Amino acid sequence: MLVLGIETSCDETGVAVYDSDRGLLAHALHSQVALHDQYGGVVPELASRDHVRRLLPLVRQVLREAGVREPDLDAIAFTQGPGLAGALLVGAAVANGLAFGLGIAAIGVHHLEGHLLSPLLEKNAPAFPFVALLVSGGHTQLMRVSGVGDYQMLGETLDDAAGEAFDKTAKLLGLGYPGGPALAKLAQRGKPDRFELPRPMLEQLGKRGDLNFSFSGLKTAVVTLLRQRTLDDQTRADVAAGFQEAVVDVLVAKSLAAIARTGLERLVVAGGVGANVRLRALLDAGAAREGFSVFYPAMEFCTDNGAMIALAGAMRLATQDRGLKAGDPGKSRGFTVRPRWDLATLALGR
Ligand code: KG4
Numbered sequence: 001m002l003v004l005g006i007e008t009s010c011d012e013t014g015v016a017v018y019d020s021d022r023g024l025l026a027h028a029l030h031s032q033v034a035l036h037d038q039y040g041g042v043v044p045e046l047a048s049r050d051h052v053r054r055l056l057p058l059v060r061q062v063l064r065e066a067g068v069r070e071p072d073l074d075a076i077a078f079t080q081g082p083g084l085a086g087a088l089l090v091g092a093a094v095a096n097g098l099a100f101g102l103g104i105a106a107i108g109v110h111h112l113e114g115h116l117l118s119p120l121l122e123k124n125a126p127a128f129p130f131v132a133l134l135v136s137g138g139h140t141q142l143m144r145v146s147g148v149g150d151y152q153m154l155g156e157t158l159d160d161a162a163g164e165a166f167d168k169t170a171k172l173l174g175l176g177y178p179g180g181p182a183l184a185k186l187a188q189r190g191k192p193d194r195f196e197l198p199r200p201m202l203e204q205l206g207k208r209g210d211l212n213f214s215f216s217g218l219k220t221a222v223v224t225l226l227r228q229r230t231l232d233d234q235t236r237a238d239v240a241a242g243f244q245e246a247v248v249d250v251l252v253a254k255s256l257a258a259i260a261r262t263g264l265e266r267l268v269v270a271g272g273v274g275a276n277v278r279l280r281a282l283l284d285a286g287a288a289r290e291g292f293s294v295f296y297p298a299m300e301f302c303t304d305n306g307a308m309i310a311l312a313g314a315m316r317l318a319t320q321d322r323g324l325k326a327g328d329p330g331k332s333r334g335f336t337v338r339p340r341w342d343l344a345t346l347a348l349g350r
């Protein structure tokens with residue numbers, strides 16, 4: 001099964017070709033970071049227009065690199081949501097147009113399902129069931145994943161997502177957009193224990209406390225801290241390190257609790273914050289101590305990309321969406337996009 005994957009939900013145009021027998025054949029990404037940098041965040045209209053400019057050339061490039069001709073494709077998977085409406089529409093339009101022309105199916109993929117399944121792109125792929133820690137710019141969720149389309153929410157953030165907290169705190173520290181990687185880099189030079197920052201929702205964890213997260217209070221604590229002192233270089237690095245340590249402590253503690261409570265032996269980490277080196281180090285240490293395994297996507301597939309969408313599309317085709325055969329595009333989830341889309345509604349067959 002040969003699937004072209006298209007990701008345009010936010011500020012990255014991602015395209016890939018995935019073969020269910022041979023794995024990932026080619027992928028390419030155009031990041032809009034430079035485009036949005038001067039505005040301090042993503043400008044939705046600029047994002048849509050850039051996807052329009054980049055997408056078709058990227059599709060041609062990836063097909064060429066994969067050695068695949070359009071008629072060889074079995075299906076086209078695209079991110080249907082959640083994300084920016086205009087940006088999603090670009091991917092949906094190109095995917096549906098191409099699929100219609102070729103007489104093959106267009107499959108709308110849930111962006112978070114893409115992240116969730118991205119560790120399966122690796123050679124050492126985890127078997128189902130597993131616990132997934134999904135930490136992106138828009139979401140922070142712990143999930144029990146029993147199979148494709150079989151997701152049970154264990155906990156999620158009540159306010160800011162982990163990546164969002166990184167980005168907002170980075171902004172307070174005068175770092176650019178997106179701030180997560182820059183903050184993590186600055187934190188390397190800092191002392192994590194110079195400032196005492198809260199570990200939200202951790203105190204009550206114990207045996208019964210819930211697995212939800214809250215990061216907005218931590219950001220407020222950083223605001224207060226920064227108001228009280230002059231910001232020399234070392235202080236900024238120490239605040240960054242203290243903040244990162246607090247977020248990572250909470251993510252690790254709740255992930256360990258999720259593993260203990262479900263009795264599962266595999267943890268999968270996905271989403272942009274999964275690229276955080278400190279998070280990986282503490283999760284690996286916890287896993288060694290508690291006797292479970294952790295699986296990560298390759299660094300380049302932690303943040304948004306087309307490969308995870310192609311993979312999720314191929315897996316959907318192999319299971320529930322088997323009905324999506326060549327010449328039957330009417331059966332796909334359709335041209336509409338879903339800027340807001342709850343992953344928990346994604347049960348098989350719905
Ligand atoms: O998954 P992703 O590309 O986009 C969404 O679907 O939201 O995640 C992007 C998020 C941003 O908030 C970014 O700051 C964060 O992931 N991020 C990081 C790191 N790399 C990316 N946060 C902390 N440490 C990193 N190394």
Ligand code: ZN
Nearest residue numbers: 115136303304
């Ligand atoms: Zn994402």
